[in-house]
Amino acid sequence: MQDRRNFLKSSLAAGVSMSALPAFAQQSGDDYKALVCVVLLGGIDSQDCLVPTAPSGYGSWAKARSSIVAPLKDGSRARDGLVTLGQSAQGFGFVPEMRGLADLYRRGDLAVVSNTGPLLEPVTKRDIVDKPGKLPPRLASHNDQQSTWQTLAPEGAPTGWGGRMLDALGKGSDLAGISIKSNTSFVVGQTAPGVTVPPDGISLPFGISPADKKRFGDLSDLLEEHFRGVGQSPDSLFEQDVVIAQRRAYDASVKLAGLLDGNTAGDTAKIAENKLAKQLAMVAKMISIQKPLGLSRQVFAVRLGGFDTHRNQFEKLPGLQRTLSEALLAFQNTLNSMGVADQVTTFTVSDFGRTLISNASGTDHGWGGHTYVMGGAVRGGRVIGEIPPYDVGHDLDWRRGAMIPTISIEQYAGALGSWFGLDTDGLQEVFPNIGRFDRNAVKLF
Amino acid sequence: MRLTSVLAALAAALLSLTTAHSAEAQPTREEAIRFLLQASFGPTEPEIQAVQRLGYGGWIEQQFALPGQKASSRLAAHEVAGANVRNIHYRDYFWDQAIYGRDQLRMRTLFALSQIVVVSVDEVKFIAPAYTNYVDLLHEESFGNYGDLIRRVTMLPVMADYLTYFRNRKANPVTGQQPDENYAREVMQLFTIGLEELALDGTSLGDETYTSADVEGLARVFTGFAMDGRSFRDGRLRKHNGGELLKGYPGVHEPGPKTFLGTTIPGGLAPEESVSRALDHLLAHRNVAPFISKLLIQKFVTSNPSPDYVRRVATVFNEGRYTMPSGTEVGDGKRGAMEPVLAAILLDREARDERVAQDPKYGKVREPVLRIAQVIRTIVDPNALPSVDGKLPHYRHLSRDNDVHNQTVFSPPSVFGFYRPGYVAAGTQTAEKGLVAPEMQVLTSDQIIGQARFYTILFRPKTIAYLDRDDARLMQLAQRPDTLVEALGEVLTPGGIDPEVRRRIEQAVGEIELRGRPEQNRPRLLRRALIATMMLSTTPEFVVQR
Numbered sequence: 001m002q003d004r005r006n007f008l009k010s011s012l013a014a015g016v017s018m019s020a021l022p023a024f025a026q027q028s029g030d031d032y033k034a035l036v037c038v039v040l041l042g043g044i045d046s047q048d049c050l051v052p053t054a055p056s057g058y059g060s061w062a063k064a065r066s067s068i069v070a071p072l073k074d075g076s077r078a079r080d081g082l083v084t085l086g087q088s089a090q091g092f093g094f095v096p097e098m099r100g101l102a103d104l105y106r107r108g109d110l111a112v113v114s115n116t117g118p119l120l121e122p123v124t125k126r127d128i129v130d131k132p133g134k135l136p137p138r139l140a141s142h143n144d145q146q147s148t149w150q151t152l153a154p155e156g157a158p159t160g161w162g163g164r165m166l167d168a169l170g171k172g173s174d175l176a177g178i179s180i181k182s183n184t185s186f187v188v189g190q191t192a193p194g195v196t197v198p199p200d201g202i203s204l205p206f207g208i209s210p211a212d213k214k215r216f217g218d219l220s221d222l223l224e225e226h227f228r229g230v231g232q233s234p235d236s237l238f239e240q241d242v243v244i245a246q247r248r249a250y251d252a253s254v255k256l257a258g259l260l261d262g263n264t265a266g267d268t269a270k271i272a273e274n275k276l277a278k279q280l281a282m283v284a285k286m287i288s289i290q291k292p293l294g295l296s297r298q299v300f301a302v303r304l305g306g307f308d309t310h311r312n313q314f315e316k317l318p319g320l321q322r323t324l325s326e327a328l329l330a331f332q333n334t335l336n337s338m339g340v341a342d343q344v345t346t347f348t349v350s351d352f353g354r355t356l357i358s359n360a361s362g363t364d365h366g367w368g369g370h371t372y373v374m375g376g377a378v379r380g381g382r383v384i385g386e387i388p389p390y391d392v393g394h395d396l397d398w399r400r401g402a403m404i405p406t407i408s409i410e411q412y413a414g415a416l417g418s419w420f421g422l423d424t425d426g427l428q429e430v431f432p433n434i435g436r437f438d439r440n441a442v443k444l445f
Numbered sequence: 446m447r448l449t450s451v452l453a454a455l456a457a458a459l460l461s462l463t464t465a466h467s468a469e470a471q472p473t474r475e476e477a478i479r480f481l482l483q484a485s486f487g488p489t490e491p492e493i494q495a496v497q498r499l500g501y502g503g504w505i506e507q508q509f510a511l512p513g514q515k516a517s518s519r520l521a522a523h524e525v526a527g528a529n530v531r532n533i534h535y536r537d538y539f540w541d542q543a544i545y546g547r548d549q550l551r552m553r554t555l556f557a558l559s560q561i562v563v564v565s566v567d568e569v570k571f572i573a574p575a576y577t578n579y580v581d582l583l584h585e586e587s588f589g590n591y592g593d594l595i596r597r598v599t600m601l602p603v604m605a606d607y608l609t610y611f612r613n614r615k616a617n618p619v620t621g622q623q624p625d626e627n628y629a630r631e632v633m634q635l636f637t638i639g640l641e642e643l644a645l646d647g648t649s650l651g652d653e654t655y656t657s658a659d660v661e662g663l664a665r666v667f668t669g670f671a672m673d674g675r676s677f678r679d680g681r682l683r684k685h686n687g688g689e690l691l692k693g694y695p696g697v698h699e700p701g702p703k704t705f706l707g708t709t710i711p712g713g714l715a716p717e718e719s720v721s722r723a724l725d726h727l728l729a730h731r732n733v734a735p736f737i738s739k740l741l742i743q744k745f746v747t748s749n750p751s752p753d754y755v756r757r758v759a760t761v762f763n764e765g766r767y768t769m770p771s772g773t774e775v776g777d778g779k780r781g782a783m784e785p786v787l788a789a790i791l792l793d794r795e796a797r798d799e800r801v802a803q804d805p806k807y808g809k810v811r812e813p814v815l816r817i818a819q820v821i822r823t824i825v826d827p828n829a830l831p832s833v834d835g836k837l838p839h840y841r842h843l844s845r846d847n848d849v850h851n852q853t854v855f856s857p858p859s860v861f862g863f864y865r866p867g868y869v870a871a872g873t874q875t876a877e878k879g880l881v882a883p884e885m886q887v888l889t890s891d892q893i894i895g896q897a898r899f900y901t902i903l904f905r906p907k908t909i910a911y912l913d914r915d916d917a918r919l920m921q922l923a924q925r926p927d928t929l930v931e932a933l934g935e936v937l938t939p940g941g942i943d944p945e946v947r948r949r950i951e952q953a954v955g956e957i958e959l960r961g962r963p964e965q966n967r968p969r970l971l972r973r974a975l976i977a978t979m980m981l982s983t984t985p986e987f988v989v990q991r
Contacts, residue, residue: 041859066620132656138640140630140657143861156869158876182851183886188871196889203891206898206979219956219976222949226980227897231945237805238748239985241873241885246983249890305858310627311609359625360614392621399657400623 032290033420034298036283036331036346037162037186038276040324041146042308043351046369047390047401048317050092050112053082057091061390064401065358072314088382097321100329101372108380109332109341110372111444114387115396116412117352117368117405118148121436124395125404140365142308142351149349149409150186150301152431161413161430162299163189168426171297174248175255178286180279184301186349192299193244195252197286199279202257205250224250259289269327269334276304277327284334287344297420307350313362324348332374341376347416348372356390356401366402371412377419377445384442407442410434415442472497478939479799480504482990483745484791485549487819488936489827492549501797502770505550505788509588509775513548514831516580520573522834530573532566535580536844536854537837543818544912545831554587554787555580556814557744559855560862561737562598562636564607566855575603575687580855591737591762591781592728595636599628599720600690602672602682608632608860610667611682611691615699624699629663631860632724638732645759646752647735654732655706662705666723669698669716693717706730728781734759741786743866746796748809749880754795761789806875808991810884812863813850813896817843820900820982821912823936824974829913838911842902849895851887863887897983904975916971923973926954933977938986950980 048068052058058079062069069077082093083102089112094102104110118136128134137154138144144154151157159167163186166172172191179187179196188194207216207223216223225231227250229243266284271277279302290298304324309317328346335341353369370387374380385407388396396404410431417427427434472480477496481488484505496504516538520530528534542552564579566572579601586594598604605611608628616623633655634640642650670691671680677694693716703710703719708726710719727733738758742750761767766776767785770792776785795801802808811819832838844854857863864886869875875882902908909916922929930951934942957973959966981987 064621067622138653140660141634141640142859143865143867144640155865155867156881158869158871160871163871179889181889181891183870183889185871190872193872196891198889198891203894203898205894206901217956219953222953222956223980226946226949226953227983229985232943232985234943234985235803235805236808236985236989236991237874237878237880238808238810238882238989238991241870241875241882242810242888242985242988244873245885245888246893246985249893252890253894308627308859310625311611311613355623357621357623359623360612362609362625364623364626365630399661 032296032298032340032343034287034290034300034344035162035165035416035420036280036300036302036344037150037184038324038328038346038348039146039150039184039186039301039303040307040348040350041303041305042142043145043354043365044307044320044348044369045309045313045317045354045363046115046403047353047356048077048313048363049095049098049321050089050370050387051077051082051095052091052390053079053084053093054091055079057390058082061356064356064390064392065363067358067361068313068363071361072318076318077314086381090383090387092383092387095318095321097318098325100325104329104332104374105381109376109378110328110374110380111378112383113371113373113407113412113442113444114383114385115353115368115403115405116371116385116407116409117403118145118152119405119408119437120433122406122408123404125397126395128398128404139367140352142365145351147185149351150184152409152413152433157185159189160184160186161417162186162301163192163194164430165189165417165420165422165426166192166297166299168429169297169421171295173295175252175293176295176297177299178283179301180282180303182303184303186301187299193248195248197252197256197282199275199282201282202253202260204253204257208254255293256286256289259292260285263288265289265338266334268337269331271326271330274323274327276302276323277330279303280327280331281334284331284338287335287340288338309354310359310362310364313358328372328374336376343377345373345375345377345416345419347374347412353403355399357392364400366400367398368396368403368405368407373416373444379443379445384444408433408437411437411439411442414439415444419445470500472501475939476797476799478936480791480797481549482819482939483796484508485553486543486815487822488939489822491827493936500770501792502788505791506769506771506773506775508548508550509784511548511551513546513551513584514542514833515584517574517577519831519833519837520577523837526834526836528836530577532572532576532856533839533844534837535566535572535576537840538580539854540818540840540843541831541838543814544821544825545829547830550787551584551587553745554783555583556854557741558583558587558594560744560857561740562594563857563860563862564598564601564603565857565859567853568856569603569606570682572603573684573687575601575606575682578688579603586783588784588787589782590779591733591783591786592724592779593781595632595728596721596724599632599667599724600717602687602689602691604628605670605691606682610670612671612677612680613668614697615665615668623661624664624668626660626664628667629705630660633660633663633727635860637727637736638730639736643732643735644752645731645735645756647739647750647755647759648752654730659705662703663723665699665701665703666710666719669694669696671697693720733781734762737781738762738786738790740866742790743809743883745787745790746793746809747807748883749806751795754793757793758786758789761785802991806878806880808989810882810888810988811990812884813852813887813892814854816896816982816988817850817899819937820978821903823933824903824912824914824919824978826913826915840911842899842908849892849899851889851892897979900979900982901975903978904971916967919974920967920970923954923970923977924959926951926973926977929954929973929977930981933974933981937978937981938984940986940991942981942984942986946984950977953980 084093167189177187177192177194265288266281269281353366354363674680698716765782776782868886870882870885
């Protein structure tokens with residue numbers, strides 16, 4: 001990124017106007033686009049989301065994980081309970097809790113990108129047995145794989161690929177990268193510092209609300225100067241970071257609270273007791289104010305935890321799947337009614353897929369997993385790539401039936417990046433290893 | 446019911462009799478305050494004086510000698526008083542000890558360990574008394590031995606429940622079912638050796654410590670554990686047996702050899718014996734000392750310790766001994782002894798020498814709980830003591846599971862804690878310099894705004910019901926803005942703050958005008974104290990510990 005920054009600096013020094021800067025952007029006018037990254041923490045069990053519907057495939061799947069399938073007495077993993085998707089789905093159907101995703105798929109708003117994960121280069125089982133050096137670093141480690149999916153590097157990476165895309169497009173700014181609730185590295189770039197927004201609405205600093213201002217008078221001004229760290233430039237790097245973080249929190253809260261006052265956009269995306277839906281409703285609200293914010297590109301991150309189902313998977317996973325599925329459906333319907341469905345693309349990432357072979361009542365850490373991409377611009381109703389057999393002993397069986405990815409994160413992210421407006425050079429800058437993989441394998445739009 | 450300050454004074458007097466003569470120079474008042482920011486939940490007048498009187502080493506030795514109060518004894522009294530024990534009471538216990546306890550170093554260590562060897566109270570079943578054993582264990586091993594903590598915590602049903610090896614089974618050749626790998630992985634990654642081979646100074650040697658085959662091998666060890674019962678299936682965790690340890694069932698334990706990290710635990714051993722040998726092997730790994738030492742340094746002193754600092758502490762970790770400035774030797778010579786490690790961390794020149802602290806890369810962002818605790822300790826009666834009997838005082842806004850602080854004690858969002866020790870705060874100055882800033886991970890916009898607002902709660906009239914707020918002192922100080930800011934600033938920001946910021950705070954305090962008779966000014970004086978507290982504790986000099 002240093003080159004890019006130097007470029008920015010020298011361009012400014014040379015008097016080049018800012019509007020000439022988006023060097024890597026395709027010429028596409030100032031239409032708004034947003035990417036919404038749904039982070040599924042813990043590693044969602046892909047092989048318990050899309051399940052084979054044909055008797056033979058279903059039979060070997062059910063046998064491999066009898067300890068999770070058998071205890072489900074309500075029949076939700078019965079073969080005839082699966083929600084079929086038609087020819088395009090390679091003989092796979094969604095589990096009934098994910099009916100909302102099936103609906104989206106059938107109406108063309110959702111695509112499945114199969115068996116995606118971190119790769120240094122395309123590999124099979126034989127390659128990694130012969131040369132362990134071909135394994136990406138820190139596989140199966142939660143924190144590192146969460147980071148890898150969002151930044152393309154293990155924990156400690158300074159920027160995420162969402163933020164880096166904003167950098168490359170010249171679209172970075174304080175409110176261009178937004179995480180709901182928790183800091184998420186995906187949205188952070190050199191020019192997009194990323195800001196966290198609480199899902200419940202913006203609260204203002206003490207003494208700053210319009211009512212307080214009236215009451216407090218000068219005190220309110222002093223508090224504002226204080227919270228914004230006016231005149232503060234400490235030597236300590238940590239103190240500098242704190243001053244900047246406080247100032248950003250203050251500025252973002254004041255600005256957003258003003259714009260969101262009385263805003264009801266996104267409320268239809270809310271679902272009672274659904275934590276993810278609440279976050280997505282806040283994303284919809286933020287999208288509804290993009291014009292006054294003056295932003296043409298934004299990246300968002302929301303999160304849902306609990307997918308690390310080592311034990312009692314049959315009790316835990318179905319509820320999470322329902323939460324995910326219902327939240328995504330409600331969000332897409334809300335975007336449709338807001339008239340921005342074509343401008344917003346939502347996609348999932350997760351730590352890793354899981355083992356096909358179960359333990360006493362759950363599954364363990366795997367590698368590749370299926371992901372979902374949703375939006376009006378998406379050519380939905382398709383499964384991208386080939387879903388490996390849910391079985392052991394084949395070319396893509398890493399261990400215990402966990403899948404060796406056939407689509408790299410770069411290919412997946414690159415497809416989203418092209419839609420977002422990156423040209424070939426921009427993609428190369430954001431995803432330096434993208435050239436190692438087939439660029440035409442993932443066509444989402 | 447709280448002990449009176451008379452008793453507190455008596456206790457302090459007794460302790461002063463045991464003062465060890467030390468070779469250390471007497472710390473200045475400012476140095477004592479800085480030390481207490483690292484070693485306690487915040488400096489108070491009695492502790493500042495104790496550090497000055499005893500010296501750093503003497504104060505630490507005094508802390509080692511304090512028995513403290515265990516969760517089990519306090520919660521037993523709570524139950525005798527007719528109350529139930531629920532999740533929230535562990536937090537009430539914590540806050541009572543952290544704010545008023547004399548055993549500050551032990552509770553600071555307990556809090557640090559609760560974030561390294563995590564069991565979330567909100568994600569385990571049948572919390573009491575099973576969770577009590579976990580908190581007691583942290584309490585004991587805070588001044589005990591890190592290896593013993595890992596050995597013992599592994600046999601606690603709450604850990605088995607949390608990291609899912611409770612009723613984990615051996616492989617089933619018919620169905621192909623395999624043992625659960627969760628604990629095998631996390632005990633290596635998070636509790637003992639970490640992901641990369643380390644030099645003694647904590648720097649990476651480049652290789653990963655384990656492969657998925659090692660995880661699979663070790664996973665076979667943690668099989669066949671449940672509660673004592675008629676059978677493995679019957680051995681459920683219930684309220685009545687929650688205080689017991691796990692029991693191994695040989696028939697459900699993996700019968701074959703278990704190979705991991707270059708060793709093989711032979712087949713046919715009792716489950717407990719397999720676990721014991723496996724943990725011995727893990728705890729003998731050369732990574733443990735630098736890995737755990739660095740994590741503890743990050744919790745107490747600085748986020749990016751120098752390799753030399755890590756090496757000095759890790760050496761003490763391995764030797765299990767440390768000679769205090771008084772000449773007294775602490776530690777029993779066993780690897781992982783905690784007292785020598787804590788002393789080595791806090792007495793190291795990288796912790797103590799203020800010139801080192803001038804480096805712009807030095808220090809750490811203080812986690813929300815530490816900041817709140819210190820603010821409270823600054824405004825309460827410094828001689829009050831924790832409650833010892835009756836129902837636990839309820840620390841309403843502190844103990845409630847709440848999102849404002851991003852840090853609910855004993856309830857991290859996952860076994861990875863509230864924030865990662867390797868977290869780099871994307872897009873910041875520290876990130877640009879290649880520094881980690883762990884606590885920045887929970888410094889979100891709503892945390893920043895919410896924590897500042899939270900201080901208003903501490904000054905509400907009703908809050909005094911659970912805090913012994915020292916209103917008399919605060920009102921006295923608040924008569925004059927400069928006196929107030931001076932007195933609070935001395936402990937909240939001992940290194941001083943930007944003069945312009947200080948003037949602004951004094952001016953803001955002065956905006957609350959006093960009028961009429963003194964007793965009519967009570968709300969205005971407390972508002973002054975609130976403004977000063979809130980503004981001082983949102984300065985970067987307060988948020989960052991250096």
